[in-house]
């Protein structure tokens with residue numbers, strides 16, 4: 107698996123959000139020295155349309171089979187970049203993100219040297235991980251278009267009616283000989299003070 | 304109710320119970336036992352002729368035992384399905400010598416004593432659990448005299464007494480003399496909000512304050528001269544329109560006394576009740592003479608919820624209600640994929656909230672049902688059959704029961720049920736489980752890379768996707784500065800962090816290792832992070848055994864919102880790291896080169912509460928506590944002095 111790895115690293119400035127406290131040029135240069143990195147690029151805004159176009163172009167041009175994006179948290183943009191690499195035929199699971207914004211530039215605001223060093227380390231860890239990423243297929247499972255509702259109190263009745271009205275088959279299972287639950291025992295109910303059944 | 308009974312898309316299976324559930328999200332197979340009613344549900348016209356001849360008399364459950372029913376009965380007039388049922392335990396039998404009277408009088412010939420329980424097999428894609436609640440039984444609170452005095456009743460009995468369909472036809476009377484009571488008291492929080500387990504539950508039952516306010520207004524409506532006193536701790540009228548009802552009740556002359564009765568005695572002649580209470584607003588003991596006392600009983604989890612829990616591998620809160628997948632972000636998803644919660648099964652709530660939650664649960668189920676196929680993120684576990692030695696550890700730790708295993712059988716992951724936490728992979732003693740996308744090789748490579756440059760100043764940090772990694776994101780968003788030495792390795796769950804990873808990091812020269820994840824209550828994989836604690840406990844014991852300082856391994860819980868806490872943790876671990884010398888690291892690498900990874904912890908073997916010393920691995924604060932494995936599982940440890948989660952138990 108490890109032969110023929112061609113990793114592309116894309117380092118984001120995020121305007122000044124990252125570049126303000128991290129020397130992104132130095133991070134890019136460092137990334138280029140890491141094992142199996144075929145190309146390292148610096149972008150102003152990697153998630154913007156031009157940024158994404160640049161990634162796609164580099165994947166095609168350099169025949170990349172792993173992509174590391176050093177920018178913000180994967181919790182924010184992993185879906186964005188997965189979709190981006192997929193557009194040019196790269197399996198989305200071959201993408202790795204290096205969080206050099208939330209975990210670095212934004213918490214190391216006054217020590218450019220330390221921040222830059224940390225960003226380089228984060229990229230190195232991400233590139234190391236990229237070596238061990240494999241294409242993955244998301245399994246597709248069929249869905250039976252029917253629902254079971256257990257309990258025929260007011261909650262079960264409402265859920266059953268909503269689903270049935272939406273056109274789904276519903277099985278409503280009630281332990282007692284009648285549905286209704288506790289509400290059937292109530293005379294009037296607050297806040298409307300009206301009859302409950 | 305009627306709508307549900309006649310909707311073309313709803314098949315109503317009343318008098319039925321779910322017996323077995325197999326399969327997984329999108330594809331459940333369910334076996335339901337439809338109990339024999341002995342009356343043909345479709346044919347019965349609910350004429351009631353049978354009841355007139357049935358000789359057997361039983362307390363009527365629907366009327367809270369305040370009146371009686373026969374062995375053949377309909378639960379209440381508006382019942383759905385609208386059909387009679389035979390209480391076969393009570394019935395004398397259809398043998399003409401024994402009885403069989405009902406069969407004779409039934410024109411439609413729908414009574415059939417040969418009827419058998421029916422087994423129904425269903426295939427469904429989604430399941431909604433709406434099993435509701437039970438009410439608190441006030442017998443244990445003897446000072447209120449519920450079992451001793453007939454004029455002390457519960458709020459549910461009150462409902463039946465005031466209902467037009469109730470045992471007294473809506474005439475609100477005392478059971479002892481048939482007179483309309485003039486002076487009525489209500490006692491709030493009966494079985495709720497107490498720290499004494501013998502007296503009920505610690506939580507607020509949510510509905511009883513408003514229910515009493517409602518009852519007081521109903522009484523004032525029907526019998527304006529009634530003198531009403533409510534004994535309470537706090538009145539909780541927080542909902543829309545609730546405060547207004549409370550004000551109306553007060554304006555109608557209802558007396559609200561802050562304080563719960565200490566004693567109730569009955570006058571044997573009049574059967575009136577004398578109630579003694581400390582009025583905490585006035586600061587004096589007061590005495591009230593009442594004709595009737597209503598106990599506002601709390602809501603409790605259903606006594607039979609264990610079966611449903613097991614069938615669907617659900618979790619329950621310590622109180623016993625079903626637990627949602629996430630208290631804020633997935634409030635109606637159950638912890639099992641494809642299962643949703645609605646109504647009081649999840650927590651005590653009123654009708655409006657039950658209906659709201661039911662609609663939400665239906666919408667969540669719709670999201671699933673309206674697709675012909677669902678996609679599973681490719682982060683699930685895969686068993687290497689050649690390596691599996693059939694030990695079953697993985698199946699034991701999987702919070703979702705997503706691993707099928709039987710003695711002498713290779714473990715099998717049900718991919719659709721697997722949530723991808725990685726706990727099984729971390730647990731397997733034979734490295735037979737690989738996580739797709741979060742592989743062992745990748746994580747080892749990340750540890751190596753983290754320690755490649757200047758290891759002595761590097762803190763190898765494991766963070767879980769949902770909480771601590773997100774907490775670190777929050778620290779970033781809030782620009783909370785902290786020392787730059789941690790190198791984070793993200794996993795989905797801290798349960799993915801195998802003891803080997805930590806051991807390996809130390810062996811490769813890490814001065815400090817931090818394992819972090821969600822607080823107990825926030826764990827996104829039900830309770831997978833309990834395994835993290837067990838492993839860290841074992842590692843602490845192992846490090847110490849090898850003469851290494853256990854505090855170099857830190858464990859911290861940090862939620863997604865706790866950016867400040869993350870920054871604090873970072874400062875604390877950096878301080879610790881600054882005191883680790885190159886010699887100490889060199890010695891560690893030497894010692895651990897041959898040492899076996901410690902996997903079992905003494906703490907997790909404690910069956911009974913045992914005296915233990917608890918020590919904070921961050922600040923050194925110590926205290927004593929009785930400790931057991933159960934406590935380790937249920938209670939999150941936290942240092943009272945510095946709030947660190949790195950608390951070690953020494954026995």
Ligand SMILES: Cc1cc2nc3c(=O)[nH]c(=O)nc-3n(C[C@H](O)[C@H](O)[C@H](O)COP(=O)(O)OP(=O)(O)OC[C@H]3O[C@@H](n4cnc5c(N)ncnc54)[C@H](O)[C@@H]3O)c2cc1C
Pocket residue numbers: 256257258259260261262279280281282285286287288289292294295296297319320321433434435436437438458459462510513514517605611645646647648652653654655657
């Ligand atoms: C005294 C009292 C007064 C109240 N007054 C008010 C009021 O005035 N206004 C208001 O809004 N709310 C009021 N409430 C609250 C209201 O009753 C609840 O909000 C409502 O009944 C909850 O509905 P549910 O469907 O969740 O549960 P339930 O009503 O408990 O219904 C659950 C149903 O599920 C069935 N079931 C349980 N387990 C199984 C199983 N394993 N298999 C099949 N079926 C099962 C039960 O038989 C039952 O029919 C009051 C409650 C009480 C106790």
Ligand code: SF4
Pocket residue numbers: 353356357358359373374375389393394395396397402403404405406
């Ligand atoms: S056969 Fe059973 S249900 Fe029928 S009348 Fe006799 S006792 Fe009642």
Ligand code: SF4
Pocket residue numbers: 491492493495496506507508509510511512513537538539599601
């Ligand atoms: S709703 Fe009121 S009576 Fe019920 S437990 Fe809460 S505070 Fe007590």
Ligand code: SF4
Pocket residue numbers: 683684700701702703704705706716720721722723724725726727728
């Ligand atoms: S990854 Fe988690 S959910 Fe999946 S099989 Fe393993 S322990 Fe169970």
Ligand code: SF4
Pocket residue numbers: 686690691692693694695696697698708713714730731732733734735736
């Ligand atoms: S823990 Fe490992 S060896 Fe044991 S049954 Fe599971 S996969 Fe097999």
